[in-house]
Amino acid sequence: YGDIEKTVSQLEALHGPVLCHFATQDEFVTREMVERFEEAMEEAGKSQFLTVYWYDAGYAFANPNGPRYDASNARLAWDRTVEFLRAALA
Secondary structure: OOOOOOOHHHHOOOOOOEEEEEEEEOOOOOHHHHHHHHHHHHHOOOHHHEEEEEEEEEOOOOOOOOOOOOHHHHHHHHHHHHHHHHHHHO
């Protein structure tokens, strides 16, 4: 996870793709926060670099040592990340 509370001017400096995995039941990164991030990416002219995935899961769903681990969603996020990296680094 990263800090998605960014200004348009901060996002204008991006020169590569951004992949985001979010959980619908995450109390720390809310849908509203993500929507603001998406809007800022759009304003910065960077929306074509942004890929966002949502998972019906809780915070830290991909942490196998955590109480909210969700193996199915963690696997899906992993597969999507590998696909993203292959495309981005090809």
